[in-house]
Amino acid sequence: MKSRERVPEIKNLWAPWRMDYIKSPKQNNKKCIFCTKSKSLNDNENFIIFRGKYSFILLNLYPYNNGHSMVSSYEHNSEFHLLPENTQLEMMQLSSKLMKIMKSKMNAEGFNFGANFGAVAGAGIKEHVHLHIVPRWEGDTNFMPVLGHTKIQVDGLKETHQLLKSFF
Numbered sequence: 697m698k699s700r701e702r703v704p705e706i707k708n709l710w711a712p713w714r715m716d717y718i719k720s721p722k723q724n725n726k727k728c729i730f731c732t733k734s735k736s737l738n739d740n741e742n743f744i745i746f747r748g749k750y751s752f753i754l755l756n757l758y759p760y761n762n763g764h765s766m767v768s769s770y771e772h773n774s775e776f777h778l779l780p781e782n783t784q785l786e787m788m789q790l791s792s793k794l795m796k797i798m799k800s801k802m803n804a805e806g807f808n809f810g811a812n813f814g815a816v817a818g819a820g821i822k823e824h825v826h827l828h829i830v831p832r833w834e835g836d837t838n839f840m841p842v843l844g845h846t847k848i849q850v851d852g853l854k855e856t857h858q859l860l861k862s863f864f
Contacts, residue, residue: 730768730824743857746790746864750783753790753864755857760808761830762851763798763860767791768826776813776825787827794829797863804831 733742734752743755745765756764767787769779776784791809798804808830812819851859 728772728824729821730826731772734768734770739861740854740857743853745794745857745860748786748790750780750786751790753794753860755853755860756828757853759830759853761832761836763802763804763829763831763856765794765829765860766826767794767829768824772824774813774823774825776811779825787825791827791829793864794860795831797860798829798831801859801863802831803833805834806832808832 733744733754734747736742739747743757745753745755750771751767751769753765753767756766767790769783769787771779771783773779779787795804795807795809798807809828811825811827813822813825815822
């Protein structure tokens with residue numbers, strides 16, 4: 697009989713501040729928020745930071761951290777590999793520029809950067825390709841979310857939007 701390896705204990709990540717997003721009405725595949733926001737002329741209302749030729753940057757309305765941004769293609773497509781190469785390249789270049797600005801102007805010490813492609817991968821909006829950039833700081837995950845079910849956001853969406861927008 698072989699000895700069994702000990703299975704690691706499952707940890708819980710509490711994110712109660714995301715409940716507003718979970719409870720919000722879903723799109724029912726009628727209107728894509730990325731398409732709607734990209735076609736709107738009101739960048740401030742939609743927290744659009746920058747518009748490139750093929751893609752744009754906007755703040756996440758339900759952020760995991762201050763400055764949580766998304767880079768989205770203008771093209772409505774659920775598959776990154778099906779986007780034209782110039783769109784893929786611009787999305788990566790904008791992500792890189794945004795992280796550089798966040799390091800310089802927001803003193804970000806690190807980032808969570810990535811995407812969830814498909815519902816099984818965790819995509820909340822699986823129909824439209826978008827990348828996530830979440831700035832991180834030493835100690836930004838502390839006792840408040842665990843004990844107080846409260847996430848501390850040190851700046852508002854409007855203030856963060858204006859700060860980042862001014863550097864593009």
